[in-house]
Amino acid sequence: MRELTYGQAIKEAMTLEMRQDEDVFLMGEDIGVYGGCFGVSLGMLEEFGPERVLETPISELGFVGAGIGSALLKMRPIVEIMFSDFSTVCYDQIVNQAAKIRYMFGGKNSVPIVIRMPDGAGTGAAAQHSQSPEAWYTNVPGLIIIAPSTPYDAKGLLISAIRNDNPVLFFEHKLLYGMKGEVPEEYYTLPIGKADIKREGSDITVATYGRMVHLCLSAAEELLEEGISLEVVDLRTLSPLDKRTIIESVKKTGRLLIVHEAHKTGGFGGEIAATVTESEAFYYLDSPIERCCSMDVPIPCSLELEKNVLPTKERIIASARGLMK
Amino acid sequence: MIENELIIEMYKRMWLIRKFEEKINEYFSRGEIHGTCHLCIGEEATAVGSIFALKKSDYVHGTHRGHGQAIAFGTDVNSMMAEIFGKATGLCKGKGGSMHIADVEKRYLGSNGILGASMPISVGAALALKKKKCEDTVVLCLFGDGSSNQGAFHEAMNLAALWKLPLIFVCVNNLYGMSMSIDRSMSDPDLTKRSLPYGIRSISIDGNDIMGVYETVSEARSYVLGNGPMLIVENTYRHMGHAKMDANRYRTKEEINSWKQKDPIKRAGELLLKISAASEQDLVQYESDAAERIENAVRFALESPVLAIEKIADDVFAGEVVSDA
Numbered sequence: 087m088r089e090l091t092y093g094q095a096i097k098e099a100m101t102l103e104m105r106q107d108e109d110v111f112l113m114g115e116d117i118g119v120y121g122g123c124f125g126v127s128l129g130m131l132e133e134f135g136p137e138r139v140l141e142t143p144i145s146e147l148g149f150v151g152a153g154i155g156s157a158l159l160k161m162r163p164i165v166e167i168m169f170s171d172f173s174t175v176c177y178d179q180i181v182n183q184a185a186k187i188r189y190m191f192g193g194k195n196s197v198p199i200v201i202r203m204p205d206g207a208g209t210g211a212a213a214q215h216s217q218s219p220e221a222w223y224t225n226v227p228g229l230i231i232i233a234p235s236t237p238y239d240a241k242g243l244l245i246s247a248i249r250n251d252n253p254v255l256f257f258e259h260k261l262l263y264g265m266k267g268e269v270p271e272e273y274y275t276l277p278i279g280k281a282d283i284k285r286e287g288s289d290i291t292v293a294t295y296g297r298m299v300h301l302c303l304s305a306a307e308e309l310l311e312e313g314i315s316l317e318v319v320d321l322r323t324l325s326p327l328d329k330r331t332i333i334e335s336v337k338k339t340g341r342l343l344i345v346h347e348a349h350k351t352g353g354f355g356g357e358i359a360a361t362v363t364e365s366e367a368f369y370y371l372d373s374p375i376e377r378c379c380s381m382d383v384p385i386p387c388s389l390e391l392e393k394n395v396l397p398t399k400e401r402i403i404a405s406a407r408g409l410m411k
Numbered sequence: 412m413i414e415n416e417l418i419i420e421m422y423k424r425m426w427l428i429r430k431f432e433e434k435i436n437e438y439f440s441r442g443e444i445h446g447t448c449h450l451c452i453g454e455e456a457t458a459v460g461s462i463f464a465l466k467k468s469d470y471v472h473g474t475h476r477g478h479g480q481a482i483a484f485g486t487d488v489n490s491m492m493a494e495i496f497g498k499a500t501g502l503c504k505g506k507g508g509s510m511h512i513a514d515v516e517k518r519y520l521g522s523n524g525i526l527g528a529s530m531p532i533s534v535g536a537a538l539a540l541k542k543k544k545c546e547d548t549v550v551l552c553l554f555g556d557g558s559s560n561q562g563a564f565h566e567a568m569n570l571a572a573l574w575k576l577p578l579i580f581v582c583v584n585n586l587y588g589m590s591m592s593i594d595r596s597m598s599d600p601d602l603t604k605r606s607l608p609y610g611i612r613s614i615s616i617d618g619n620d621i622m623g624v625y626e627t628v629s630e631a632r633s634y635v636l637g638n639g640p641m642l643i644v645e646n647t648y649r650h651m652g653h654a655k656m657d658a659n660r661y662r663t664k665e666e667i668n669s670w671k672q673k674d675p676i677k678r679a680g681e682l683l684l685k686i687s688a689a690s691e692q693d694l695v696q697y698e699s700d701a702a703e704r705i706e707n708a709v710r711f712a713l714e715s716p717v718l719a720i721e722k723i724a725d726d727v728f729a730g731e732v733v734s735d736a
Contacts, residue, residue, distance in 0.1 A: 111542070137542070143573070148531045148566030155535020158515055159470075161542060163535075178563075182525050183532065192503030193726025195515035227727050251729035279733030326732055 088271060093126045093263035095237035096202070099244035100127070100164055102273050104134055107162065110248060111138040113149055114166030114202075123168045124204055124263050150176040150201065154184050154253075157199040162248060170203035170257060171217045184253035185228030196251040200244070205233075206259040206297055206347055207396055213384035216392075218296070218348035220257050224325050224357065230278060231325040233257040235299035237267035239322060242276030250278060259297040259347075281328035283335070287317035290409055291335040293358045294345040295321040298397060302345055305402040314410055316343075324354055332358060333367045340372040341409045345397055350379035378405040413622060415688035419697070421463055421621050422679045422689075425455040426701035428479040429676060431488060432651075434705050435478070435495060435509075439655050445497055448509040451479040453619075453650035456675035457583045458483040460624025461551060461645070464632060470518045470536050470550045472529045474583060476649070477522025480553055481512045484519045492708040498715035505718050506726065520550075526588075527561030529554060530580070534567045537576035537640075549577040549635055551628070557588025559605055560596055568609040568640070575639035579631050580606070582644045583618065589653045590661040606642035618645030619675040622682065647675070 090098065103110045112127060112134075118141045121128030131139045142149040146167055153163040167173050173180060184197050207216035223229050230252050234240040240258070247254040284299055285306050292302045299320045306316035317335050321328065336342050342362055344355040355377040362368060362375065381395045432450045439448055451458065458479035462471055473480035481491060486502065494501030495509050502512060513521025520536060523529045533552035540548050558564060559582060571578045582602050586593055593600040603613040612634070616627050624645055631641045648670035652659050659667070683689040689697075 109542075143569065145566045145570065147563055148534065148570045151528065151531020151563065151567070152535035152538055152570060155520075155532035155537075156539040156542070157535070158520060158532070159536050159539035159543070161539045178525055178528055179531065183523075183528055187521075188729060189726045190503060190507040190511045191513040191515060191521060192501070192506055193729075194503075196729035198729075230728075230732060250732070252732065277733065328733075 087268040089266045090237050090269040091263060092237045092240050092258070092265045092267070093124060095241040095269045096126050096244055096258065097130065098269070099241045099248070101130065101133065103245060103248045104138060109160065110162045110164065111140060112164045112166065113140045113142055113153055115142055115144060115168050117141055117166055122166060124260060126263065127166070146172050146176040147179060151179045151183065153199050153201070154179055154187070154197055157197045158187070158195060162198050164200045164202060164248060166202045168204070169215050170205035170219050171214050173203055173219065180223070180229070180253070180255070181226050185226045189228060197253045198251045200247045200254045200256055202256045202258060204260040205257045206261060207385045207392060208261045210387055210389060210392060212387040216385035218346065218380070220255070220324055221348055221352060221354045223255055224354055228253065229325060230254040230323070231257070232278065232323050233296040234322060235262070235296055235320050237265065237269045239276060239282070241269055242274050243278065243322065245273065246275040246278050249275065257296065262297055279323045279326040279328055281331040282320045282322055283317060283331070284320045285316065285318040287315035287339065289315045289339055290317065290341040290343050290406055291332065291339045292316050292318045292343045292345060293321060293332055294318065295324065296347065298345045298347055301397065301399045301402055305399050305406065308399070309403060309406055314406055316406060327357070327361065329361045329365070332361055333365045336362050336367040337370045340370050342371070342375045343405055343409055344375065344377045345402055346379050347396060348380060349382050350377055351382050353379050355379055373409050376405050376409050378402050413625065415686065417463070418622070418679070418683060418688060421459050421625070422676070422683060423697050423701060424459045424483055425621070425676045425679060426698050427488065427704060428455045428458065428482045430701045430705040431478060431482060431492070431708070434709055436651065444495060446508045447654045448495065449476040449654055450651045451476045451649065453670065453674065454583060454585060454647045455479055456621040456624055456679070457581070457618040457645040457647050460621045461553065461581050461628045464625050464628035465549070465551060466547065468545070468548045470520055470548070472520040472533045472536070472550065472552045473512070473522040474529070474553045474555050475510065475522060475524065475526055476555065477512055478509070480522070481519060486512065486514055486519060488704065488708040489711040492712040493715045496712040496715070497717065498712055499718040500711070500715040526555065526558040527563035530558070530563050530567035531570070533578060534570045534576060537571065537578040538574060540577060541574070547636065549579060549632055551579045551581060553581045553583055555588065556582060556584040556586065556593050556602060557591070557596065559602060560588070564605070568606055568611060571640040572609040572611050577635045578640040579628065579635055580640060580642045581628070582642065584644050584646045585649045587649070587653070587661070592661070602644045603642065611640050611642055613642035613644065615644040615646060618647035619673050619678060621675060621679045
C-alpha cells in the first residue's frame with residue numbers, strides 16, 4: 087500500500103474534507119505560503135485559496151473564538167494552534183465557550199470545530215513549546231480529545247473529527263510528522279472513542295497514546311526476548327475513553343503499565359489507573375499499577391536534560407521488568 | 412423618519428423589559444430564585460433601540476447583563492422566566508439560567524458569563540456570514556465598558572477590521588465594571604478612541620435616547636455592510652447594583668438619582684406625548700399590559716416542572732460520540 091507521513095496524512099484528511107464540503111475551512115497562523123509551522127498545510131493555499139486557508143495574526147484568543155462563532159453558524163472550521171502550549175491564551179474559548187455552549191444553551195445548537203494542536207517534546211524547544219497538555223482538557227465535559235499515533239489513524243480520525251458535530255481537540259505529536267506508514271488513498275473514517283490494540287500480548291497491558299505508542303512497541307519487541315509479553319493498547323481517543331478495551335486487556339494480563347509523555351502528577355494516567363481500580367479488572371491485578379511519564383519538572387532545553395525528563399524506551403523496559411518481579 | 416407605531420412598539424418593549432426585571436428582582440430578593448442575576452433597569456433603550464434597528468435576518472450577541480437584549484430580540488418571556496426559575500420549559504431547560512439566555516437557532520447568540528468572550532465569537536459569526544455570502548445580514552455584538560479592557564476586545568477589533576466584517580460593536584457604557592468606574596479602570600475613559608487604532612469608525616451617543624439609538628444603529632447597519640465594522644458607544648446607567656449582593660457602596664445616592672431623572676422609558680413616554688402619538692391614558696395602559704404579560708410569565712414559570720433528573724447529562728454532546736465508523 088502507498089505510504090504517507092503522519093503530516094501528509096493529516097493534510098490529506100483536511101484536503102478531502104475541503105473538497106467535498108464548502109463549509110470546511112482551515113484557519114491559523116502561517117498556514118498559507120509558509121505551510122504552517124510544521125509544513126502540514128503546504129500547498130493547500132494553492133488549491134483552496136486564501137479564504138478557505140485563512141491566515142490569522144498572532145491572536146489565538148481571537149481566532150479560536152472566531153472559529154467557534156463560525157461553527158455556531160454551521161461552518162466546520164479546522165483551527166490550527168501552532169503549539170499546544172499556546173492554547174493557554176485561548177483557554178477560555180475552548181473550556182468556557184466551545185465545551186459549554188451546547189449544554190448551557192439547552193442542547194439546541196452544536197459547535198462543530200476541530201482544533202489541531204502540535205504537542206510534545208523532543209525538539210529542544212523548552213518549557214513553553216514542548217508540553218503535552220491533553221489532561222488539562224480531559225477534565226472538561228463537552229470536549230472530544232484525540233491523539234493519534236500513526237499516519238493511518240491520523241487520517242481516519244481527523245476525518246471523523248471534522249464530520250463530528252462537537253468540539254474536538256486533536257493532538258498531533260510534532261516528532262511524528264515525518265513518520266511514514268501505510269495510508270489508503272480513499273476517504274475513510276475511524277471510530278472516535280475506540281482504542282486500538284497495536285500489539286497483542288499476555289503479561290502486561292500497556293495503556294498509552296501518541297508518540298509513546300512507538301516507544302512501547304519497540305520496548306515490547308525487546309522484552310519479548312526476555313520472555314515478557316506486552317499488550318500495547320493505543321487509546322487514540324482520551325475523551326470519551328474506551329474503558330472497556332483497557333479493562334478487558336487488564337483482565338487478560340493481570341498487570342497495567344501506563345505510559346504518557348505528559349507529566350505524571352495530574353496526568354491522564356491517573357484516570358486510566360482509576361478506570362481499572364474502579365472496575366472488575368481490579369481483582370485480576372497481580373501487581374500494583376505502574377506509571378511511566380515525564381518527570382514533574384518543566385521541559386528543559388538541553389538535549390541531555392530533556393532526554394532525562396521524558397519517558398524513554400529504557401525507562402519503559404525497566405518499568406515493565408519491575409512489574410514482573 | 413421613524414413612524415409613530417414603531418416608537419410605540421419600542422416603548423412597549425422597554426416596559427416589558429422593566430417589568431420583567433422588577434419581577435425577577437422581587438423573587439431574587441425573597442430568595443425564591445436559585446443563582447444570581449444582573450439587572451438592566453435603566454439601560455432598556457440601548458437594548459431596544461439597537462436591536463429594533465436590525466433586520467430579521469441579523470444575529471445578536473448579548474452582554475452579561477442580557478435579559479433586556481433577549482427580550483428586545485423577541486425572545487419569549489415565558490421561556491425566559493422559566494429559564495431563570497430553573498424549569499424544564501426554560502429556553503435552555505434550566506441548564507443556563509440568567510447568564511446564558513440564548514436562542515442560537517433563532518439568531519440570538521446568547522449572553523455570556525465570561526466578559527469579552529462574545530467579541531471573538533461575534534467575529535466568527537460575521538465571518539460565517541461573509542463565507543456563506545449572506546449579503547444583507549449583520550452581527551450586532553453588545554458588550555459593556557468593562558469588557559473593553561479585555562484582550563478579547565482588541566483581538567476581535569483587529570480581526571473584524573482585517574476581514575472587513577459586517578459587525579456592529581455596541582458598547583453599553585454604564586460607567587461601571589461591577590464596582591470599578593471607568594475613570595479608575597481605563598487610562599483613557601474615552602471609549603470611542605479604542606477602535607481607532609484598528610481603523611474602525613466610532614461614535615458616542617446618548618444611550619437613554621431611544622430614537623437616537625435606533626437611528627444610529629440603523630445607519631451603522633448600512634455602513635458595516637459595505638465598509639466593515641463600526642463601534643457605537645451607548646452611554647447609559649444601571650439603576651440597580653451589579654448583582655444581588657451589591658450594596659452600592661461605590662456610588663452615591665445623588666449619582667443614582669440623577670440618572671433616574673434621565674430614565675429612558677420616561678423620556679420615550681414624554682416624546683410620545685409631545686408628538687401626540689399616544690395619550691397619558693395610553694401610556695398607563697402600555698405599562699399595565701406589560702405588567703400583566705410578566706405576571707403570566709411568572710405563573711407559567713412557577714407552574715412548570717423541573718427537568719427530569721435522568722436528563723441531567725443530556726446535551727453535553729451532539730449526536731452519538733462513540734460511533735462505529
